[in-house]
Amino acid sequence: MDKTSQIKMLQEMGFSESQAQEALAASGYELNKAIAYLFGEVEGSAGAGTQQSPFEVESAQNDQLDSVSISNPHEIPDFLGSYASNMPLDEVRHYDRPMSSDSFDHSTESLRIRDETFKENLAEAPVSSYSSSMSTSSSEADIPGSFLDEEYPENVKTDLQNVPVILSKQRDLRCWVPLLLILAHSGSFAKPILESASDVPFVQEVQRMVYFVQNFDNSKRWYHSMDELASQLEYEAPRGSYHDEEMVLNMIEYMMKKEPALRPVFESLVHSSDEEVNKELTVLEIESDSRASTLYDKLNELFWQQDFEYLGRIKYTSVAPIVTYQVIADGHSSCVPFQLQEVVYPEIYSDKALGRVREELHSMKKAEMDYQTSTRKLMDLNFFEGKKIDGLLSQTAAALSETNSDAADNILDLGKLIQDCRVVEIENQDRAKIDSSSQKLFSFEEIIRDVPELRPYKLIGVIFSESKYLLRVKDAWIDMEVGVTIDFTSVRSIVESCRGPHLITLVYGDAKENDSTTISAFGLENNAKTENNAESEVTSIANPVTSEKPANISDPTDQEPIQTHVTTGSRPDHQHSAPKSDIRGGDSEFSNTRHIYAASNLEINGEELVQNKAPENYTPKDEPVKRPRWADAIKASGPQDAENADSCQKVNIIHVNPKVVQQFLQDEEKISNAAV
Template sequence: MATHTHTFRITNHIIIMTMDKVRRLQEMGFSEEQAVSALKLSNNVFEVAIGYLFGEPIDQPPPATVENKENTQIVPYKDTVGVSNPQDIPDLSLLGDSATNNVQWGNFEDDNLLDTYENEYVENNGDNDDNDDDDEDDGVPVNNHYPRQDSPETAFDFPAGFLREQGGVPAVLPSELSRPQSRILALLVVLSQIESLREVIFSKKFDYEFDENWFTPKVSNEDDNDEVSEEEQDKENLYRFVVEVQRIFGFLSPVSKRAFISGDSLCKVIPDDYEDDIWEDAIKKVQLLLSLGSKNVLEKDITTYFENEVECNDEERTGLTVLQMDYDTRGSNLQEGLDTLFWESELRPVFTKVAPYLTIQLYNDEDVYQSQQFEVPEYFYPGVYSDTYQPLITKMNHKRLNAHKERSSITTKLLSLSSFEGKKIKKIIQNSVDYLATTEETAAHDDLRNLSEKMKDETNALNERIRIVGQDYSKMDTKNHANILQEIENEGLELPEKYVLTGVVISDNEYFYKTKQLSQYEKEEWVFTTIDSVYGKVSDYRTETMNFDAVQSFVLEETKVNNRQLVLFYTAESYTKGNAEIPDTLAEFFAKDNELLENQAEERTSTSETQEMELDDEEEEEVKSDTNLEDESSVTS
């Protein structure tokens, strides 16, 4: 499996220790939540945490006794446990009550708390920060030892990682996570590989002025002109939104050699006028901005790409851009959830129109301790839930019901032919035939023998009939959608279109999307992106390609163990075909950027070689100096 990884870390000793162990556990296949939980339960002992994750219990030493004076407590607590490795436990007393379950093990919002920690660290290390030019102790900067929340190190502080490795998959990073804009950015990245949408976004050329720092996070400046009306400002933001979306779509292709870029230029033109914690609003905002931008800037109408229509109880029709399923409805797989939603509801909903881009939001239940795993199909046919095929499905259900009744009736007849009042009729008749054969009652013998043969023939006929009815009963099972498709074909109707899974969003820092142009391997058409943060600021990321089975396994595990919500993107198969071409102006922009990257890489290589040569020269001079000293010492002796 091709993997492209970038990691950047700050130098705080507690976070380095924790994040490194969390990363190592994640590389072994465990999730971040599992790794953090195991490290906490094992008192941050890596080997014990591994054993715990593989099912081994964590042995705790017995509580301290009076004889054990080292661990004797002045005030005994019944809910305490012994600690086997106190020397390895970091001092977290300064973290207060704000410790969380994330990889940082703490969220610091009090500047006084930060100052207290930094001052105590300086005092304990015999240094102070009175002199700004001398704030290091043994080569470790004090300010980096405990970075403030507003200035942790980020991926953009390490230029050596800017060049995309061969086979590497690019990433678009927000500056901060868990914000409305970061959610929108994740959704746009997932949608970026749909060919029909790429064709629309690339349909117009824009003049891109090349800036060497275009890819870095931009500081938000309040430079809006007060004389510009709100309407004009909205138009300008919408135009800039389309331009930035086109550049991001272009970047997420082989035309660029850059490994990652910031999404800030896009995020700062997105209105922040909806609730932070509602994914539904983020999805609708993306659909609205893409529709408005395409219509007003690109002169393309893609409103119908997102609009579904549902009718309930043969009454009023309702527009629907996001199909939502709560935890109780969604079941163990998508088909089961949709069957329940459409065919078991009192509202009797049906699709009257299915959009080419079908977005499905699956809610989780925070009150459930361990949820049921959820299986995501690689494709399905949402048209079976439309009004077009409801008469046929109703007909199939009636046929299945009739088949069930007939099968019950045949079963009853078979039972009546084989036994009566608990006695086996066939055996009795056969015994009678055998007995009469030894007597002179020829007529009675022949009559019973004919009756026996007739019963056998009737039994065989009923068995054959029940076999046929059983096949019909199975074919009319609408829970198996292959039966519906076969019946549609048998009736000479047009088959519904196949919808292909193109994206899965778990959160704004974990998502999958399907791509053909970014993967080197035919069977690894999926990209998994995970983004890490420190104090809310994005610090590192990882992208890797995989096949659908790996995506399925990940989703099954996440929904079962961590009770996660999901946003699924299904696209009509005909809308996934094509080969959108990047505009010439955008291709020229990335050509300049690629040249810049290559020049920077050459400069770094040259600088590194020069530093190595200088280091060799210094070592050679030291050797010569040591040799001279030894010669002088020998002469003196």
């Protein structure tokens, strides 16, 4: 085998080219000895392993009695390369379930090379790609979650990047990326974060990230780095993989600890009348051995039991704006496919719907009694003293036909009347069977219609692993692993097709609160004015978008003004599905939006920052700005929908901390200066 083939084989095992060359040179280009050298079975020294001073691998003492020496290392399967990476042994042993295929990427290409692939088709999600190259630094191998020796790609957004992305070099912190990116699109999460005046560095970094996502249309960047956030995470902060069943709960708990305003966003309260206690519920786990086919089926069992004996005894006293469920399958027990629901109503399990549920349950029990009554009537109409009535009447009519034809005709007429009665009772029985079925209660269609104060919760994100997750942006779904838009039918199909050991995290958000969010970058002194303007102007995304342009922040490229007032609105009962397509697009994929300037002042660190001041020669006619059309999917509902329903919808106004706006402008200015 020549040198090139030897180097290639060592690279396939997970070693870098420089490591392979060094090992081969130290071993006299003998592959077996080179492998032993790389795995540390001998101590490298000057001249050791060369033709002049060879060493014998077989002479090494084998202290492990349950292992054997490898005589054909070139036939070692490639999967061993994943364990020749920087991952410490403790971290490998931490995973108590099999690793999914998307947990590691055995490619040694850098993030810069992956950026080119991302620009072509967004086929590789750089937020969670792993490097399997083995580091020669012992200190890096000993530090959990050490930074990979890679460079970030160029952070200048083009028309090809329509989705905000979060990148992380630190492997064990990539678990934060899917959750934070999903939450950053939620108004329920963005409001307490962006309004916070916390001086905690972790909270401030999350603010930068959330505001970047919310204001992505007007950003010059296409991704946000996790480096600053990673530097602010304490050692006890959650890190690792989604294979850890407690990972999502620990991350949410950590965020609530750092920012107490997030506690009511994630924490629901469940009351048990038997124990007279209120319990906080942040993440509800659904185990494989007890999970049902739908979320409602499982919640019915948890809150009411199968025979509804706990109805009213265990209930929600408050439902947080964001509720999280985890569907777990350990692979040891069989489980039914999970049918995903796009919209759920958790408040059905609260006092809001308790009276209506009891009425429905009473109706079900009455229908069950009607079903039993119809069943007995059918028995009576079919049998008489153990004999079939039809046969008995036919025999009797035949016997009387010669002696008394009128009586025979009457008997036949009686048989027809009995048959008609059977048809009626069969219809009653079928109707009672449907009304008495628990499946009718599990759908809750009538209860949702009769109790309008129940809040709908839309699915806003599905997480499978650090790289595989689905993100909802407005009413479009994006598969972040492959970078394409999909509809909810595809999302449901992906979830239902999961087999074997898996852990699926479902994040639901209050649809009314998320779909009526206004982000305002005005100072606190202008909040009242902003609120009044927003309530009168904001009804749906079809309305103009207000943007403000800072006056004292230089903009070398002189591009579009920074958007600091974003409005979204849609009716929660409208169902939209975006066609499956690549999220990239050219000029034809963008729509024009009119900008309106308003004046306000921000005082930051003692300096007055004048914002939103329109140019002297500015006229409010068309000033087109490019926006991705997929982001305006709900515009299809039309302005008439806004006039009918959304005009009465309460606007959720977010008053962004001025320091967050200033930091965003500084980040944008850095990109502009770097481009120059």
